[in-house]
Amino acid sequence: MAQHNELGKKGELIAYDFLISHGYKIVARNFIYERAEVDIMALKDDILAVVEVKTRTSANFGDPQQFLKPKQMQRIIKAVDYYVNEHEMDVEVRFDIIAIVLNKKGMSLEHLENAFYHF
Numbered sequence: 001m002a003q004h005n006e007l008g009k010k011g012e013l014i015a016y017d018f019l020i021s022h023g024y025k026i027v028a029r030n031f032i033y034e035r036a037e038v039d040i041m042a043l044k045d046d047i048l049a050v051v052e053v054k055t056r057t058s059a060n061f062g063d064p065q066q067f068l069k070p071k072q073m074q075r076i077i078k079a080v081d082y083y084v085n086e087h088e089m090d091v092e093v094r095f096d097i098i099a100i101v102l103n104k105k106g107m108s109l110e111h112l113e114n115a116f117y118h119f
Contacts, residue, residue, distance in 0.1 A: 007102065011055025012039055015098040018109060024049065033082050036075035041083065048091040049113075050080050055100040068097060073116050 016026060024042035031038040040051040052068055073095075080093060095116035101108045 007055050007057065008053070011098075011100045011102060012053045014055075014100055014102070014107070014109065015040060015051060015053040018098065018111070019049075019051065022111075028083065031079065031083060033079035034075070036072075036079035038076055038079050038083070041080070043091065046091055048080075048084065048089065048093045049096050050076065050093060051096045051098055052076065052115075053098050053100065055102055057101070057103045059101050068115075077116075 012029070016029065019026065019040065019042050022044075024044045026040060026042050027048070028038065028041040031041060038050060039053045040049075042049045042051060052072075054068065076095070080095075083089075084091070084093065094114055097112045097115035099110045099112065
């Protein structure tokens with residue numbers, strides 16, 4: 001597995017553990033629909049948090065959340081719409097980003113709620 005793929009998987013596991021520890025119930029991981037992959041979907045208080053995990057080893061070239069492109073956001077929204085309809089879910093949907101910087105110095109994690117609307 002390529003090093004960046006390993007970093008991404010490690011970041012997703014950290015995000016998963018973070019969400020669980022904050023009272024979220026994970027309903028899907030790595031959900032694929034057409035050309036989109038949704039990293040994590042988690043329920044809390046009748047809100048479906050759709051979480052895109054961005055992991056980097058450095059913030060020197062920008063924060064991890066800055067690497068989410070509008071086209072990727074559109075694909076994720078379409079995938080989540082399909083998932084919610086297919087599972088007949090009656091929930092409010094929120095799009096979050098968990099940005100992780102993970103390196104030899106340690107780790108930082110930032111959970112950005114409603115992040116798609118801040119771009």
